[in-house]
Amino acid sequence: MVLCAVAAIGAVAIVLVPATSPETSRGDTGLVSVVVNHGRTVELGPAETRTVAVEVTASDRSGIRAVDPIGLWGPNYGALKVGPMSCVPLDAAGTTARCSGEAVIAAGSRALFDDQAGTWFVDLRIRAADGDRYVSKNAAGFSLKRTAGFDLASVVPARAAVGGAVTVRGRLRRADWDRDAEVPQQGTTAYLQFRPAGSSTWSTLASTGTDADGLLSLNVPVRGPGAFQWYAPGDKWTGGALSEVLPLRVDAPESHPGR
Template identity: 50%
Template sequence: MRKSSWALSAAAAGAAVAVLAVPTITTDRSHGDTAVTAVTVNNGKPILLGPQKAMTFPLVVEARDDSGIRSVDPVGVWGPNYGVLKVGPMRCTASSATESVCRGTVTVDPVEKQIFNDEAGTWFVDLQVKANDGDRYVAKTAGGFSLKRAAKLSGSGVPAEAKAGQKITAQGWLARAFWSDNRFHGYKDGVAYLQFRPEGSHRWTTVAKAVSTGSGTVKATVTVAGPGDFQWYAPGDKWTGDAVSAEMPVAGGR
């Protein structure tokens, strides 16, 4: 059953494990000098989740207090439309008498219906940090991260050989993960750029822009400048990851 009710919050808050309650895991308030100095999810990189494969990514919380850090508990992550994911136990290691680094992991499995299409976007870390002297730091947005629907992009239509000045029409198919049915489907109104890299060069140059149709098709007609490689590149957006097609080489025609 989809997580769409505030009743889930109360149930999660009462669980024995460290589970997030939406939108906050505790009614306690911060007091004392306990502070969070950094929160890092997935090493600072966006999480690009496909339609079928579960992903586990790291969560690191750095905190300090003049008496030292006892624990980060409870802790969870939450996102758009009541999205909620469990965080595994946080293990804290003291880096000094006053500072600790606490590490845990988050697992998300689209097949198990732990996430839905409209929950892609910006997510937040909700936590309570407890110090040895009883002080605590509480925040429902202690850190943020991007959890996006993975995309893929294919390319076709580039001939194996073409003379300089010849017009060609490159095509592609832009798709993104649908967590609802665990498949890739064409992505409508996505932006993709056709890029070209001359033979012997390492630099890609954008030569055309296309917006995908309802089925995810992109198409562009360009003039061949000489031998090299074409590729499609889609930068993605707040909800969808980036994607690049396989290279499509073209040799100089005779």
């Protein structure tokens, strides 16, 4: 397997493109597991750089010598290098080892583009002490997504009477890696949730879609005090988002002496 360097990005990241190779696995070398970012989705904001852990567990009767080379590749020729892997035996016989390294993923300086969000894969070669090897271009997959977030969230009026109505607004934006900025996320469904005062449970009241400016607005009846929040679940390319909590105060009913 050969990983061909094609560009150096900034001072820390080197972009690699997996090259076609006739190399195949041989012997009893086996892959036990591959974990990227501790099994969690990697989400990057505009111009953000993150260092993520890459962990490979492998076995061979003769012991594991190294995991090299190893890289990450994704949609539209996305490719990243994983730094040197350090291997530690997990059993007394030394037949199973866990090898750990790190990858630097940068959304700034045009190192990563919007159309490269989605499912990424680990391309690796595991080398055993006796010359055996395990080779895979799809050893494991993980999600790399653009961050999303709400702003301009409000409830108007913030104080109302039972039986009245309030308008809850917000704006949904997401990272634009191409422009190193946050931009409106249009045509996306978001859910308005409510939590009654004294409760810890949120329930969904309604859903609506964002307009061309990422704006949301819903009119809802007032049934009691509590708080609202907006929720967008995200998708394969964009992370989920929660707005700030928006308290709603409710006026006590007017008293009518003599009734």
